[in-house]
Amino acid sequence: MARVGIESWPVLRQLTGTDRLGRGEAARSKRTDALVARTEQADRVVSSVCPYCAVGCGQKVYVKDEKVIQIEGDPESPISRGRLCPKGSASKQLVTSPGRQTTVLYRRPYGTEWEPLALDDAMDMIADRVIEARRQGWEDTSGGKPVRRTMGIASLGGATLDNEENYLIKKFWSALGAIQIENQARI
Amino acid sequence: MENSLYGPLANVAEDAGYTDPPARAGFFTDTSVCIGCKACEVACKEWNAIPDDGFALTGMSYDNTGALGASTWRHVAFIEQTAPREVGDSAGSTRWLMASDVCKHCTHAACLDVCPTGALFRTEFSTVVVQQDICNGCAYCVSACPYGVIDRREDDGRAWKCTMCYDRLGDGMEPACAKACPTDSIQYGPLDELRARAQERLGDLHREGVAEARLYGEDENDGVGGTGALFLLLDEPEAYGLPPDPVVTTRDLPAMWKWAGGAALALAGGVAASFLGRR
Amino acid sequence: MPSEAVGGGRGGKAGREERMVPRAEFRSYYGRPVLKKPRWKAPHMPGYLYLGGLSGAASTMGALADATGRRRLALTGKLTAVAAAAAGSGLLVAELGRPERFLHMLRVFKPTSPMSVGSWVLAAHGGLTGASAASAVTGIAPWLGRAAGAASAVTGPVLATYTGVLIADTAVPAWHEAYRHLPLLFAGSALASAGSAGMIGTPRGEAGPARRMALLGAGLELTVAGALERGAGMREEAELVSEPYRTGRASALLKSGRWLTAAGAAATLSAGRSRTAAVAAGVALTGGALCTRFGVFYAGIASAEDPKYTVVPQRARLTAS
Amino acid sequence: MAECHPVGFQWVMEAKARGAKVFHIDPRFTRTSAVAHRHVPVRAGSDIVLLGALVNHVLSGGHDFRDYVLNYTNAAAIINEDFKDTEDLDGLFSGYDPEKREYNPTTWGYDSASEEPASGRRDESSRAPDLSAGDLSHEHGPGATYEATPSQTGRAPYRDDTLEHPRCVYQVLKRHFARYTPELVEDVCGISPADFGEIAEAIVANSGRERTTAFVYSVGWTQHTVGAQYIRTASILQLLLGNIGRPGGGILALRGHASIQGSTDIPTLYNLLPGYLPMPYAHEHEDLDTYLERAAGDTGFWGNKRAYMVSLLKAWWGDAATEDNDFCFDYLPRLTGDHGTYQTVLDQIAGKVKGYFLMGENPAVGSAGGRMQRQGLASVDWLVVRDLNLIESATFWKDSPEIASGETTAEEIGTEVFFLPAASHVEKGGTFTNTQRLLQWHHKALEPPADARSDLWFMYHLGLRIRERLSGSADPIDRPVLDLTWDYPEEGPQRDPSAAAVLKEINGYDADGNTLSGFTALKDDGTTACGCWIYSGSYADDVNQTARRKPGAEQSWVAPEWGWAWPANRRILYNRASADPEGRPWSDRKAYVWWDGEQWTGHDVPDFEKKKPPSYVPPPDAKAQDAIGGADPFIMQTDGKGWLFVPKGLVDGPLPAHYEPHESPVDNPLYGQQTNPVRQVFPRKGNRYNPVGGEVFPYAFTTYRLTEHHTAGGMSRFLPYLSELQPEMFCEVSPALAAERGLVNGGWATIITARTAIEARVLVTDRIRPLRIRGRTVHQIGLPYHWGSAGIVRGDSANDLLPIVLDANTHIQESKAATCDIRPGRRPQGAALPALVRRYRRIAGIPED
Ligand SMILES: Nc1nc2c(c(=O)[nH]1)N[C@H]1C(S)=C(S)[C@@H](COP(=O)(O)OP(=O)(O)OC[C@H]3O[C@@H](n4cnc5c(=O)[nH]c(N)nc54)[C@H](O)[C@@H]3O)O[C@H]1N2
Numbered sequence A: 001m002a003r004v005g006i007e008s009w010p011v012l013r014q015l016t017g018t019d020r021l022g023r024g025e026a027a028r029s030k031r032t033d034a035l036v037a038r039t040e041q042a043d044r045v046v047s048s049v050c051p052y053c054a055v056g057c058g059q060k061v062y063v064k065d066e067k068v069i070q071i072e073g074d075p076e077s078p079i080s081r082g083r084l085c086p087k088g089s090a091s092k093q094l095v096t097s098p099g100r101q102t103t104v105l106y107r108r109p110y111g112t113e114w115e116p117l118a119l120d121d122a123m124d125m126i127a128d129r130v131i132e133a134r135r136q137g138w139e140d141t142s143g144g145k146p147v148r149r150t151m152g153i154a155s156l157g158g159a160t161l162d163n164e165e166n167y168l169i170k171k172f173w174s175a176l177g178a179i180q181i182e183n184q185a186r187i
Numbered sequence B: 001m002e003n004s005l006y007g008p009l010a011n012v013a014e015d016a017g018y019t020d021p022p023a024r025a026g027f028f029t030d031t032s033v034c035i036g037c038k039a040c041e042v043a044c045k046e047w048n049a050i051p052d053d054g055f056a057l058t059g060m061s062y063d064n065t066g067a068l069g070a071s072t073w074r075h076v077a078f079i080e081q082t083a084p085r086e087v088g089d090s091a092g093s094t095r096w097l098m099a100s101d102v103c104k105h106c107t108h109a110a111c112l113d114v115c116p117t118g119a120l121f122r123t124e125f126s127t128v129v130v131q132q133d134i135c136n137g138c139a140y141c142v143s144a145c146p147y148g149v150i151d152r153r154e155d156d157g158r159a160w161k162c163t164m165c166y167d168r169l170g171d172g173m174e175p176a177c178a179k180a181c182p183t184d185s186i187q188y189g190p191l192d193e194l195r196a197r198a199q200e201r202l203g204d205l206h207r208e209g210v211a212e213a214r215l216y217g218e219d220e221n222d223g224v225g226g227t228g229a230l231f232l233l234l235d236e237p238e239a240y241g242l243p244p245d246p247v248v249t250t251r252d253l254p255a256m257w258k259w260a261g262g263a264a265l266a267l268a269g270g271v272a273a274s275f276l277g278r279r
Numbered sequence C: 001m002p003s004e005a006v007g008g009g010r011g012g013k014a015g016r017e018e019r020m021v022p023r024a025e026f027r028s029y030y031g032r033p034v035l036k037k038p039r040w041k042a043p044h045m046p047g048y049l050y051l052g053g054l055s056g057a058a059s060t061m062g063a064l065a066d067a068t069g070r071r072r073l074a075l076t077g078k079l080t081a082v083a084a085a086a087a088g089s090g091l092l093v094a095e096l097g098r099p100e101r102f103l104h105m106l107r108v109f110k111p112t113s114p115m116s117v118g119s120w121v122l123a124a125h126g127g128l129t130g131a132s133a134a135s136a137v138t139g140i141a142p143w144l145g146r147a148a149g150a151a152s153a154v155t156g157p158v159l160a161t162y163t164g165v166l167i168a169d170t171a172v173p174a175w176h177e178a179y180r181h182l183p184l185l186f187a188g189s190a191l192a193s194a195g196s197a198g199m200i201g202t203p204r205g206e207a208g209p210a211r212r213m214a215l216l217g218a219g220l221e222l223t224v225a226g227a228l229e230r231g232a233g234m235r236e237e238a239e240l241v242s243e244p245y246r247t248g249r250a251s252a253l254l255k256s257g258r259w260l261t262a263a264g265a266a267a268t269l270s271a272g273r274s275r276t277a278a279v280a281a282g283v284a285l286t287g288g289a290l291c292t293r294f295g296v297f298y299a300g301i302a303s304a305e306d307p308k309y310t311v312v313p314q315r316a317r318l319t320a321s
Numbered sequence D: 001m002a003e004c005h006p007v008g009f010q011w012v013m014e015a016k017a018r019g020a021k022v023f024h025i026d027p028r029f030t031r032t033s034a035v036a037h038r039h040v041p042v043r044a045g046s047d048i049v050l051l052g053a054l055v056n057h058v059l060s061g062g063h064d065f066r067d068y069v070l071n072y073t074n075a076a077a078i079i080n081e082d083f084k085d086t087e088d089l090d091g092l093f094s095g096y097d098p099e100k101r102e103y104n105p106t107t108w109g110y111d112s113a114s115e116e117p118a119s120g121r122r123d124e125s126s127r128a129p130d131l132s133a134g135d136l137s138h139e140h141g142p143g144a145t146y147e148a149t150p151s152q153t154g155r156a157p158y159r160d161d162t163l164e165h166p167r168c169v170y171q172v173l174k175r176h177f178a179r180y181t182p183e184l185v186e187d188v189c190g191i192s193p194a195d196f197g198e199i200a201e202a203i204v205a206n207s208g209r210e211r212t213t214a215f216v217y218s219v220g221w222t223q224h225t226v227g228a229q230y231i232r233t234a235s236i237l238q239l240l241l242g243n244i245g246r247p248g249g250g251i252l253a254l255r256g257h258a259s260i261q262g263s264t265d266i267p268t269l270y271n272l273l274p275g276y277l278p279m280p281y282a283h284e285h286e287d288l289d290t291y292l293e294r295a296a297g298d299t300g301f302w303g304n305k306r307a308y309m310v311s312l313l314k315a316w317w318g319d320a321a322t323e324d325n326d327f328c329f330d331y332l333p334r335l336t337g338d339h340g341t342y343q344t345v346l347d348q349i350a351g352k353v354k355g356y357f358l359m360g361e362n363p364a365v366g367s368a369g370g371r372m373q374r375q376g377l378a379s380v381d382w383l384v385v386r387d388l389n390l391i392e393s394a395t396f397w398k399d400s401p402e403i404a405s406g407e408t409t410a411e412e413i414g415t416e417v418f419f420l421p422a423a424s425h426v427e428k429g430g431t432f433t434n435t436q437r438l439l440q441w442h443h444k445a446l447e448p449p450a451d452a453r454s455d456l457w458f459m460y461h462l463g464l465r466i467r468e469r470l471s472g473s474a475d476p477i478d479r480p481v482l483d484l485t486w487d488y489p490e491e492g493p494q495r496d497p498s499a500a501a502v503l504k505e506i507n508g509y510d511a512d513g514n515t516l517s518g519f520t521a522l523k524d525d526g527t528t529a530c531g532c533w534i535y536s537g538s539y540a541d542d543v544n545q546t547a548r549r550k551p552g553a554e555q556s557w558v559a560p561e562w563g564w565a566w567p568a569n570r571r572i573l574y575n576r577a578s579a580d581p582e583g584r585p586w587s588d589r590k591a592y593v594w595w596d597g598e599q600w601t602g603h604d605v606p607d608f609e610k611k612k613p614p615s616y617v618p619p620p621d622a623k624a625q626d627a628i629g630g631a632d633p634f635i636m637q638t639d640g641k642g643w644l645f646v647p648k649g650l651v652d653g654p655l656p657a658h659y660e661p662h663e664s665p666v667d668n669p670l671y672g673q674q675t676n677p678v679r680q681v682f683p684r685k686g687n688r689y690n691p692v693g694g695e696v697f698p699y700a701f702t703t704y705r706l707t708e709h710h711t712a713g714g715m716s717r718f719l720p721y722l723s724e725l726q727p728e729m730f731c732e733v734s735p736a737l738a739a740e741r742g743l744v745n746g747g748w749a750t751i752i753t754a755r756t757a758i759e760a761r762v763l764v765t766d767r768i769r770p771l772r773i774r775g776r777t778v779h780q781i782g783l784p785y786h787w788g789s790a791g792i793v794r795g796d797s798a799n800d801l802l803p804i805v806l807d808a809n810t811h812i813q814e815s816k817a818a819t820c821d822i823r824p825g826r827r828p829q830g831a832a833l834p835a836l837v838r839r840y841r842r843i844a845g846i847p848e849d
């Protein structure tokens, strides 16, 4: 349908074509003629699951140039049949929102502002602190009974995480002897 | 041209110059199964990358969007109704009506007719769409729409409204809002099928005793030649903020031109008459 | 409370059985307007309505003055016509959300769109009045100038009256239902303002036709405005639909317009040989024409903003059928 | 359900379209009510009375599904002679110790004809709740039915199949619920006898061979000091009506987050190990054998607990775990009481907790007692927050309400805070387990931005660093860390550990490294490793079963080839109950699984041993599943029966009894005992309680969610598209209350409790009804709880109003029912705010310190 030069002037198309009133065919712009759904241009489409609630609606994630360009319901899911609620429908914004914090921030004790911190440094600092807090809170026994645990470290969260993540959390914290491992199931 | 302005129109896309167009695409919004989740609003925004519409509580039940507009192409209305309470009647008397409104993609679309640039155009699916590369923001469409649908976004200067996801339709996908709708309150498809389905649903509801159920926009003989987006409502249209009997303004356009012609002649005649005198 | 009770506009609890008084009782969604408020602004839109009328009638006046050998009146008419057309175009462009896309107006020609028709007419009219005025001022190609002027006597009346269609061809009840009135009103107004331009810009000797135009125009304007305000000749719920012309800002403007026009007309009649009086009369008439345009504009805004103007006539129509 | 599980609700609408009748019982008229046939407003906190009256209706009218009840429940079991009911003790069961505020449940057991119940001995060794396999039900959910219930007895209890023995469960129930009458429902719940009658009739008419009724609940039933017993009452009703294990029946827990079910199955919970094995409690001498003996019964599928536990220990400690060292059972830390999240907060304030990790939770807004929560955060030495957005729990030191009121300043808060950005669900692969126990793999679509990393990456790399630092340590406390299997294959530019490899470990493998086909393949001799026995089979045949996505339209309505459900891909638990004792479907309409003469078959994977005939009678001394008869569907129970009466496992009684919420506007008309006697209370500064009744806090309030927001707001208040839909914190009040207190729609109100005061915009609505309770008008106020001090839209947090008071079974806070005062206008700012609350406390006679 590509038209060039004067031929692309809709008035001419009105006069020569089937759309005398210039309300449809003749009024189309080049951009309109070239329009395609952006999902068509995705480099890949990945099957996913809505991250909000426990219904577990199926999602299709469209990626182009390493950016998420669309997330919508997966019609093949027998759970959701392609539908999503407002939260599920906002998933793309959850992932791509400019307000999302994507760098490490550090607040020193009694500090009044955030400071930047390298991820690697943060990991080292956290590792050091875990080891120290673990020892500080260590109990070989409690009330005369062996407990082999630390009360110095606690952890909260899990309902938004993957099973695999919860598994590593529980596994590693338990090996460290931390018991105050909790998540949303308690609230 | 008469038929192009008013009354039933067998093939809307053909009337707009398309040869052998696909079936007319439409919406049937069955508000009796709407749960007011607003997935349609959000899905529309995500797909069309529409900016937010401000963050203010309206105090109008759970509706904080208020109305359709340049940055809200689906709008869910919430209407709380309480009948006079009877003794011992606990709750049956409270109704909470929810309805997702959208551009009607009118058979005779005033917005389109008045658009001076051809930015608004009729697609091969018989829908009405703004071409954003064309619109110069004259805002004529805004005043022409009898449903108060289309509006100009002031920071951007152009007019915006539902496109019935023209880009998706072209690729054989259904509109984002219809796809998201959890309860299928929004159904998308060939308009003829939807009309039939709407009649069927209406019959079912009437048989179930929901006497107040009615269709809106399905009548080809109405003021806009029937809409491309039908609704099943549980109360009068105006309760939902819809005009009860809208008429496309261009129905009267021939008459208007006649009157204007007359006035022009009068003006010319008046001037001429004024030159008839001595001085 | 967030319920229909408050939403029912003036209607209050609009239970069906309670709706005895037809006009006060109507239902709406939290009293919100059904229509979008026109995005057109003042002074742009009413100014354009005025300038279009002025230019249209002035070009016709200029052409006829030319034909009848009234040089000064012809020049006044031509200059007024081109200046008003240019200024009107300016306002129109300024009104656009994307002014740089003004030329998109000439992308299509849509008989269904008064603005499209108007744009083509304005373009033609602007060109014609420009050519004709340029020729008149410079003396270059007088024949062509005259022809252009004559042609602008055709585009002029169209330009002056199509604006009535422009705003009537909307969903705004006060405008739409006035589609018979508005072209005539604007024709009258245009006559009056072009006439007053002639009176102001031309020595008394040559300004006879201008005075008559002004008087004729004023008469027409006053008559039609009166009908409009009363809703005479409107089809449905005339009293309610015309209400915005009788209330609020619109009413004040229309009233002022009427007084100014009447005063201007009276002054025209009684001005005698005084140039000052003629100028004063012309200014009053112009002011009247401007007020009328602003009044009509604001009546439309008010009509779109209150859902009753949309809902009540439509509901009445349904009940009747 | 329409509000919080909108897409799941499509199936309710589908059922409705096919003729199902939908009742919505909720204090508020919600989006669900809008499309339900009937909305019945109930006073928050009173459902046990309603459900109890329904039980009474069924029992007294003889409406129970007798064939089901007799065969599949413990209705015929005879209860211990020493058992005393609330009837006898004015609201207490036998065994209550007022000093310790706990029950000794010994008297709640069956009257066993022959042997002393194994459980009796156990009880002497420690207090019951510690021994029970952790807590019966967490937030809510199917996991609860899988938790190891302590062994009752391997022997069948003494039964009376006529159900006439005065001490048989059936008769005990009958007596217990006799006082739960429609009149009481009206008095306590505010539900008229006519409405009650309609519900009762509908439920009875819609249950039996041909029809089933489902109950759907979520946290409106759990967040009470009697939450577990709410569910119990519904269970009794559903068992009596024969609605469990059958299609269209059940008690469906609509769980919360995307993987809340998963985080209970593979628990980041203090009291559980993966697969509902209990965390060990501290005992003087406890080896693996004694632990297992205490953990669960020997009969039923829990009889294989040794295989589950040994495989878990092998998964964790690999080669280091041997038969000789009890498979490193000693490496597990031991519990000594409640270490739940609220206890941890109190410990933080007490200075006992040094470091705190928040990985996807926002307690500063989401947890009850917001002030206490933030005080806890301000009391630890360091805090690591991993989240997508800068939530209040990360920024409390600069923007908390306490900073705003001037009670504290950033300069006074010593917490060192690390904010680590998390990868989103599209930036990592892994499984979520949804509310129907379905594991679904979500594929990684792209790399996370900038410093964002998955929590898997974080734990793995933190683990590597810690192990590196400890390597070479001779300290025995470091052995469990160093011996841990922690060698996952790495992938991609960020060295992400392979989530598939982790899932394989969870699924389990044999000595040769082959993935296991399911939990029945687990061995107790250390030759298999399995990270979570109920998830075994999710990676069967070396195929990621959770990633299966056969289109729903291309398979049966049960859709067994979409994802993978635990256990063993079964979609309805205990579905053997969908067939009669002989193995025939109860009716054609309701056929689901059945015995075809040779094996169990049907639409779903039978939740029964495939080849065990209905006629199977267990031999004496049979163990594990062999001890379950061919007509006993509840295979996780020691006796294979559905428990109408719970002899073991609950800390607040074997039967549900109505107690008022901790903060209630009225007294308890049923018993002298006003509240659940074993609820957990923490009276202290910052957590003062409103007195019962009284004029100072005369109104009831409940907290809830909106469709447009998500929980504590971290995933919604930071998004424009969701924020604009509900931009401000509000309260919902009835027109009557609005008139009484001068509240105006769209205006402001201040809501006050003994904890603090918050402000909210007012929505005056008929959707909230005042109720007539105990002869007086009780106004309820509705408060969504999504707002906080950060995000695009901000507002006061409802949780700041709530006290910390917990259900003793689950340690869940009571956030659905409390009392308050409300007045028009915005709340005071700055120091005037605490002053206002102090004034209220003084007038109400509440101690300050
Ligand atoms: N849109 C949205 N969906 C969500 C969430 C969200 O935040 N937003 N959160 C997810 C999470 S984490 C969860 S846990 C679930 C929770 O899902 P729901 O439990 O449905 O959520 P709530 O709104 O907290 O509470 C439900 C209802 O319980 C009512 N209620 C309160 N007390 C009582 C009572 O005593 N008896 C009865 N019968 N009803 C009572 C309340 O009025 C409320 O309407 O939702 C999940 N889905």
Ligand SMILES: Nc1nc2c(c(=O)[nH]1)N[C@H]1C(S)=C(S)[C@@H](COP(=O)(O)OP(=O)(O)OC[C@H]3O[C@@H](n4cnc5c(=O)[nH]c(N)nc54)[C@H](O)[C@@H]3O)O[C@H]1N2
Binding pocket: A051, A159, A160, A161, A184, A187, D139, D219, D223, D256, D257, D358, D359, D360, D361, D362, D363, D365, D366, D367, D368, D386, D387, D388, D389, D391, D422, D423, D424, D425, D455, D703, D704, D705, D710, D711, D712, D713, D714, D715, D785, D798, D799, D802, D815, D816
């Ligand atoms: N008053 C009152 N209080 C309640 C309730 C109530 O009904 N009333 N309900 C309670 C219930 S049921 C619940 S579940 C809680 C919820 O309370 P919270 O769990 O504290 O609230 P969320 O906002 O869901 O917090 C989850 C956080 O995880 C982050 N997140 C999402 N995905 C990931 C990820 O992959 N990794 C990491 N690290 N972070 C991620 C989100 O951004 C979000 O900030 O609230 C409880 N509190």
Ligand code: SF4
Binding pocket: A050, A051, A052, A053, A054, A055, A056, A057, A080, A083, A084, A085, A086, A087, A088, A089, D004, D005, D006, D007, D008
């Ligand atoms: S789309 Fe909505 S209903 Fe579905 S999982 Fe996501 S939050 Fe839950």
Ligand code: SF4
Binding pocket: B033, B034, B035, B036, B037, B038, B039, B040, B041, B076, B098, B099, B100, B180, B181, B182, B183, B184, B185, B186
């Ligand atoms: S998505 Fe569907 S159910 Fe939800 S508000 Fe829109 S129309 Fe109603």
Ligand code: SF4
Binding pocket: B103, B104, B105, B106, B108, B109, B110, B111, B112, B128, B144, B145, B146, B147, B148, B149, B150, B161
């Ligand atoms: S509803 Fe309005 S905007 Fe939509 S097509 Fe009709 S006239 Fe145009």
Ligand code: SF4
Binding pocket: B111, B114, B115, B116, B117, B118, B119, B120, B130, B134, B135, B136, B137, B138, B139, B140, B141, B142, B158, B159
């Ligand atoms: S604003 Fe744009 S779409 Fe509307 S009429 Fe003008 S040019 Fe057409």
Ligand code: SF4
Binding pocket: B043, B044, B045, B047, B048, B073, B074, B102, B161, B162, B163, B164, B165, B166, B175, B176, B177, B178
């Ligand atoms: S059809 Fe597309 S553009 Fe129109 S409302 Fe639906 S999602 Fe928005």
Ligand SMILES: [Mo]
Binding pocket: A184, A187, D139, D219, D255, D256, D257, D260
């Ligand atoms: Mo939750």
